[in-house]
Amino acid sequence: MRILTGIQPSGKLHWGNYFGAMKSMFDLQEKGENFMFIANYHAMTSVRDGAKLREATRDVALDYLACGLDPEKTVMYRQSDVPEVQELAWYLSCLTPMGLLERCHSYKDKLAHGLDATHGLFAYPVLMAADILIMNADLVPVGKDQKQHLEVTRDLAQKFNNAYGEIFKLPDAYIPETVATIPGTDGQKMSKSYHNTIELFEPANSIKKKVMGIVTDSKTMEEPKEPEGNSIYELYKLFATGEEVEEMASSFRAGNYGYGHAKKALLAAYHRLFDPYREKREKLAADPSMLEDILSDGAKRARKSAAPLMEKVRSAVGI
Numbered sequence: 001m002r003i004l005t006g007i008q009p010s011g012k013l014h015w016g017n018y019f020g021a022m023k024s025m026f027d028l029q030e031k032g033e034n035f036m037f038i039a040n041y042h043a044m045t046s047v048r049d050g051a052k053l054r055e056a057t058r059d060v061a062l063d064y065l066a067c068g069l070d071p072e073k074t075v076m077y078r079q080s081d082v083p084e085v086q087e088l089a090w091y092l093s094c095l096t097p098m099g100l101l102e103r104c105h106s107y108k109d110k111l112a113h114g115l116d117a118t119h120g121l122f123a124y125p126v127l128m129a130a131d132i133l134i135m136n137a138d139l140v141p142v143g144k145d146q147k148q149h150l151e152v153t154r155d156l157a158q159k160f161n162n163a164y165g166e167i168f169k170l171p172d173a174y175i176p177e178t179v180a181t182i183p184g185t186d187g188q189k190m191s192k193s194y195h196n197t198i199e200l201f202e203p204a205n206s207i208k209k210k211v212m213g214i215v216t217d218s219k220t221m222e223e224p225k226e227p228e229g230n231s232i233y234e235l236y237k238l239f240a241t242g243e244e245v246e247e248m249a250s251s252f253r254a255g256n257y258g259y260g261h262a263k264k265a266l267l268a269a270y271h272r273l274f275d276p277y278r279e280k281r282e283k284l285a286a287d288p289s290m291l292e293d294i295l296s297d298g299a300k301r302a303r304k305s306a307a308p309l310m311e312k313v314r315s316a317v318g319i
C-alpha cells in the first residue's frame with residue numbers, strides 16, 4: 001500500500017500540525033510504502049517572498065526529521081523536484097470542468113481569510129490531484145478540510161481513465177476521526193490564520209510566555225473547576241500520560257488548584273517530549289548538506305516512480 005501526504009511550507013509548524021497531522025504520519029510509517037513531500041508550489045498561493053519560501057521549505061523538512069520522520073522508511077522530497085507533477089497538472093486541467101473547482105469550499109474560505117483571488121489558488125486542487133496521481137498513491141492522510149480535494153482527485157482520475165484508458169488508481173483519503181481539534185492560546189482552533197499558535201520549535205522563553213498566556217475563565221485558585229473543555233487540560237492530554245491526566249483532572253475538581261499550576265505542568269510536559277527533538281533539530285540544522293542529500297535522494301526515489309507513469313500518460317494523451 002502506498003501512502004502519500006503533502007505539507008505546505010507556508011509558516012512555522014505548530015502544536016496543531018504536530019498532533020493533527022505529523023504524529024499520525026509517523027505512526028503510518030510502519031504500515032506501508034511512505035511518501036511525504038513539501039508542497040512548495042502550493043505554498044506560492046500565499047507566500048510571495050522567495051527567501052521565505054526557501055526557508056519554510058527547509059524548516060518543514062527539519063521539523064519532520066527532528067520529530068521522527070525516518071528517511072529510510074519515508075521518501076521525503078520537495079514538490080518542485082518532481083517536474084512530472086506540473087506536467088500532469090496541465091493534462092488534468094484540460095479535463096477539469098470549471099464547475100468542479102467553483103464548488104470547492106477551500107477557495108472561498110481562503111479568500112475570506114484574505115488570500116488573493118488568483119488563478120493558482122483557484123486551480124490548486126488540480127495540482128493536488130497531480131501530486132497524488134503521479135505517485136500512484138492508495139491512501140492520502142489529510143485533515144478534514146482536504147476531504148473535498150480528495151474527491152476532486154478521484155473525479156479527475158476517473159475522467160482521465162474514461163478518456164484515455166485505465167491509467168490511474170483512485171486514491172482514498174485517510175482522515176483519522178480520532179484526531180481532535182487542537183485548541184490555540186485563545187481557545188479557538190489552533191491555526192496560523194488565527195495568530196493563536198504555539199510553534200514546535202520557537203525559543204523556550206516565547207513558548208513559556210504563550211503557555212502562561214493561554215486564555216482561561218476568571219475562576220479563583222480555590223474554586224473547583226471542570227477540566228473537560230478547558231484548553232490547558234485539552235492540550236495537557238496530548239503530552240501527558242493517562243495517569244498524569246487523571247491527576248490533573250482530580251486536582252481541578254478538588255479546588256485549590258489554579259490555572260497557573262496547570263500551565264506549569266503543561267509546559268513541563270511539552271519540554272519532556274520536545275527537548276530531545278529540539279536537540280536533534282539543532283544537529284540537523286548545523287549540517288545543511290546532509291539535509292540537501294536527504295531531499296535529493298527523496299526526489300530521485302520519487303521520480304523513479306513518477307517517470308514511467310508519466311511515459312504512459314504522455315503516450316496516452318498524444319504528446
Ligand code: ADP
Nearest residue numbers: 016017020021142143180181182189190191192
Ligand atoms: P493552519 O490552520 O495553521 O494553516 P494547515 O491548514 O496548514 O494549518 O494544517 C496542515 C494540517 O495540520 C491540517 O490539514 C490538519 O491535519 C493539521 N492541523 C492544523 N491545525 C490543527 C488543529 N488545530 N487541530 C488539529 N489538526 C490541525
Ligand code: TRP
Nearest residue numbers: 005006007008039042128131140
Ligand atoms: N492541500 C494540502 C494542505 O493544505 C497540502 C497538499 C498539497 C497535499 N498536495 C497534497 C496533501 C497532496 C496531500 C496530498 O494541507
